[in-house]
Amino acid sequence: MKKTVRPSVRKRGGSRPADFRFFATTAPGLEDVLLSELRRLGATDPEKAVRGVSFGGDLGMLYRANLWLRTATRVLVKIAEFDARDRDRLYRGSMAVAWEEHLTADMTLAVDAVGGNPEIRHTQFASQVVKDGIVDRFRDKVGRRPSVNPKQPDLQINARINGDRCILSWDSSGQRLHRRGYRPSFGGPAPLQETLAAGILLMSGYDGSDELIDPMCGSGTILVEAAMMAKNLAPGLLGREFAFMSHLSFNRRLWSNELEDARRAVREVDGCTIRGSDVSEDSVRAARTAVLGAGVDDIVAVRRADFRALAVSEGAGHVVTNPPYGERLGEINRLADLYSDLGDTLKQRCRGMTAHVLTGSKFLAGKIGLKTRKRDILWNGPLECRLLHFDLF
Numbered sequence: 539m540k541k542t543v544r545p546s547v548r549k550r551g552g553s554r555p556a557d558f559r560f561f562a563t564t565a566p567g568l569e570d571v572l573l574s575e576l577r578r579l580g581a582t583d584p585e586k587a588v589r590g591v592s593f594g595g596d597l598g599m600l601y602r603a604n605l606w607l608r609t610a611t612r613v614l615v616k617i618a619e620f621d622a623r624d625r626d627r628l629y630r631g632s633m634a635v636a637w638e639e640h641l642t643a644d645m646t647l648a649v650d651a652v653g654g655n656p657e658i659r660h661t662q663f664a665s666q667v668v669k670d671g672i673v674d675r676f677r678d679k680v681g682r683r684p685s686v687n688p689k690q691p692d693l694q695i696n697a698r699i700n701g702d703r704c705i706l707s708w709d710s711s712g713q714r715l716h717r718r719g720y721r722p723s724f725g726g727p728a729p730l731q732e733t734l735a736a737g738i739l740l741m742s743g744y745d746g747s748d749e750l751i752d753p754m755c756g757s758g759t760i761l762v763e764a765a766m767m768a769k770n771l772a773p774g775l776l777g778r779e780f781a782f783m784s785h786l787s788f789n790r791r792l793w794s795n796e797l798e799d800a801r802r803a804v805r806e807v808d809g810c811t812i813r814g815s816d817v818s819e820d821s822v823r824a825a826r827t828a829v830l831g832a833g834v835d836d837i838v839a840v841r842r843a844d845f846r847a848l849a850v851s852e853g854a855g856h857v858v859t860n861p862p863y864g865e866r867l868g869e870i871n872r873l874a875d876l877y878s879d880l881g882d883t884l885k886q887r888c889r890g891m892t893a894h895v896l897t898g899s900k901f902l903a904g905k906i907g908l909k910t911r912k913r914d915i916l917w918n919g920p921l922e923c924r925l926l927h928f929d930l931f
């Protein structure tokens with residue numbers, strides 16, 4: 539019989555120990571902004587780690603984390619931690635978990651692994667051993683076993699092996715959280731990941747109250763993420779599904795309440811405060827599609843223009859942009875003038891504002907010719923980038 543786990547749901551801010559321990563993953567360099575996001579959400583004992591933040595909470599916290607986090611890639615729920623110094627211990631530890639609280643023999647599963655130790659050197663080997671432990675337990679207990687579906691499993695399990703220890707978790711997000719659903723899969727040249735765009739905005743100090751400009755907006759990721767912040771619109775409200783909805787612990791009423799709270803939290807913003815432009819007609823079209831897809835067209839305007847013709851209105855606050863940076867030497871050399879013109883434009887037209895420029899080229903960063911207040915290293919997928927902070931006097 540299907541056993542449903544329904545952990546008691548606490549009111550926010552209660553003093554009992556957290557029901558669960560979670561781990562929100564993110565791209566390198568975004569751990570601090572993710573930590574701040576989790577503190578604002580009321581997570582219990584958030585702790586920064588490499589590429590993520592661990593935190594505690596109840597089932598409501600899990601739903602809020604998936605619904606609200608702008609810089610997390612996925613949220614893992616810790617199931618067990620045990621000695622896994624060799625194959626045998628990893629197998630026995632995996633078999634000892636009460637998997638029937640997480641899935642039934644009719645459901646499908648997949649296991650991914652990270653890390654390793656001298657005895658468990660390959661992640662593929664680790665995931666195979668964990669999977670064997672799970673299915674053998676089912677075979678022993680119920681005479682049938684769940685099958686493996688690597689592409690679209692009902693339950694995605696993550697094994698993290700570090701030294702002698704293994705932590706097993708289940709993935710509550712499913713499709714990565716940067717897939718908000720507002721951008722078609724092809725979104726102009728080199729689109730930024732939504733989580734990275736949100737991270738840059740949070741690192742820039744943008745809080746949704748001033749005007750924001752992206753003069754090389756491409757498919758509009760920075761514009762849409764900024765608009766969602768200005769409206770206090772939870773990224774998870776855009777209609778996507780989450781893996782926790784097919785977990786045995788899913789509490790539909792609790793999820794509806796969290797959705798309702800998020801809908802009520804959306805703010806009205808007066809007038810258009812976010813402006814984007816791009817020299818390419820295709821990019822402008824892609825950006826308008828994304829803006830409409832996210833339902834933020836009431837506060838975002840996009841037009842076709844060269845950034846050199848940037849018109850800045852009185853009281854504008856932030857420029858946040860991601861110019862092209864090329865990957866081959868010839869392209870990089872050709873872009874030197876564009877960066878030098880960007881520096882001149884910022885200096886001459888954006889006095890009193892802050893500017894944040896994300897670029898994948900150190901050489902081109904230097905061509906801007908303005909003094910940076912700060913530089914952060916971030917990653918756009920596999921590409922190391924720099925976020926340059928400028929105060930424009």
Ligand SMILES: C[S@@+](CC[C@H](N)C(=O)[O-])C[C@H]1O[C@@H](n2cnc3c(N)ncnc32)[C@H](O)[C@@H]1O
Pocket residue numbers: 725726727728729730731753754755756757758759760815816817818821843844845846860861862863876
């Ligand atoms: C790296 S892409 C920006 C990607 C964007 N952040 C996104 O998420 O889709 C750089 C953009 O700069 C635009 N661009 C290049 N030269 C420009 C210029 N002189 N004026 C305005 N836009 C320009 C390109 O058309 C391209 O869309």
